[in-house]
Amino acid sequence: MNDTGKPRPVVLGPRSTAVLVLVGAVGVAGFGWPFLAPPSSAVNAHAQDAPWLFAGLLVLLVAVVAATISESGLGPKAVAMLGVLAAAGAALRPLGAGTAGLEPMFFLMVLSGRVLGPGFGFVLGSVTMFASALLTGGVGPWMPFQMLAMGWFTMGAGLLPGAERLRGRAELLLLSAYGFLAAVAYGTVMNLAGWPFMGELASNIAFVPDAPLATNLARFVTYCLATSLGWDLGRAVLTVVLTITLGSTVLKALRRATRRAAFESQVTFDAPGA
Numbered sequence: 001m002n003d004t005g006k007p008r009p010v011v012l013g014p015r016s017t018a019v020l021v022l023v024g025a026v027g028v029a030g031f032g033w034p035f036l037a038p039p040s041s042a043v044n045a046h047a048q049d050a051p052w053l054f055a056g057l058l059v060l061l062v063a064v065v066a067a068t069i070s071e072s073g074l075g076p077k078a079v080a081m082l083g084v085l086a087a088a089g090a091a092l093r094p095l096g097a098g099t100a101g102l103e104p105m106f107f108l109m110v111l112s113g114r115v116l117g118p119g120f121g122f123v124l125g126s127v128t129m130f131a132s133a134l135l136t137g138g139v140g141p142w143m144p145f146q147m148l149a150m151g152w153f154t155m156g157a158g159l160l161p162g163a164e165r166l167r168g169r170a171e172l173l174l175l176s177a178y179g180f181l182a183a184v185a186y187g188t189v190m191n192l193a194g195w196p197f198m199g200e201l202a203s204n205i206a207f208v209p210d211a212p213l214a215t216n217l218a219r220f221v222t223y224c225l226a227t228s229l230g231w232d233l234g235r236a237v238l239t240v241v242l243t244i245t246l247g248s249t250v251l252k253a254l255r256r257a258t259r260r261a262a263f264e265s266q267v268t269f270d271a272p273g274a
Contacts, residue, residue: 020122020155027148031192034207034216081257082124085112089128090135103235105132106186107242108250109150110179113157114171115254125154145193153186172247179239187232188224195223 085108092105109128113121126147133143160178162171196207205223207216224232 031189034196035213085124086128086131090131093132094136102238104242106183106235106239109154110157110175111250113154114175115258118155118158121154121158122151125150142193149186149189153182156182172244176240176243179243180236183236183239184232187228191224191228195220
């Protein structure tokens with residue numbers, strides 16, 4: 001019996017890809033509606049209901065994604081690795097929570113997405129954030145937004161070029177650059193989950209439903225600079241430091257585990273006497 005013996009990412013079929021695109025489209029609408037909906041839109045009149053409606057919808061869509069990917073490639077070994085990595089990520093998150101945005105789980109998500117591919121990465125990011133919320137008591141209407149944002153974050157690492165050829169320092173530099181930019185982007189995207197609902201708490205930077213797009217964009221940028229940039233930079237810098245110092249070891253361990261699990265490997269049987 002022979003197989004390729006190479007670590008391969010979990011491959012997505014057409015149906016899984018279509019569902020991921022659907023979830024992504026709903027996510028873009030859920031996060032970006034303050035900029036996508038015109039001032040006269042009925043969406044703005046029901047803005048306070050959006051988190052709850054989107055929360056229920058997103059949980060259902062993530063469940064569909066997980067089920068579809070399972071049908072098209074996640075066997076028992078892949079599910080076991082998903083559980084181990086999600087548990088590790090959930091355990092890492094509280095270590096720096098509340099301290100300048102230092103969250104060590106992000107570097108693990110970058111490396112896992114890199115080795116195991118975008119589809120596995122999306123599910124891993126979502127499941128890790130869900131497990132983390134249960135572990136830390138952070139369950140609320142913001143949780144589906146966190147799950148989707150972390151799914152995108154981890155999936156992006158799996159879409160980086162050179163997965164088969166790039167190794168060594170060049171790969172670590174690529175992952176570090178991605179980790180820095182994506183960590184800041186994660187914080188920026190998550191700001192959209194709460195910024196439209198500030199009301200009059202901060203009138204100069206709050207969302208104004210009937211204001212022009214440029215005005216709300218300027219307010220949002222100011223909001224990010226004033227409230228979350230320090231946390232986002234702390235998360236980004238820690239991700240880079242951990243990737244540079246521990247990335248080589250973790251990547252080797254993940255690739256070794258993937259090779260032994262033989263995800264998606266093509267098994268062939270030699271003919272008798274061959």
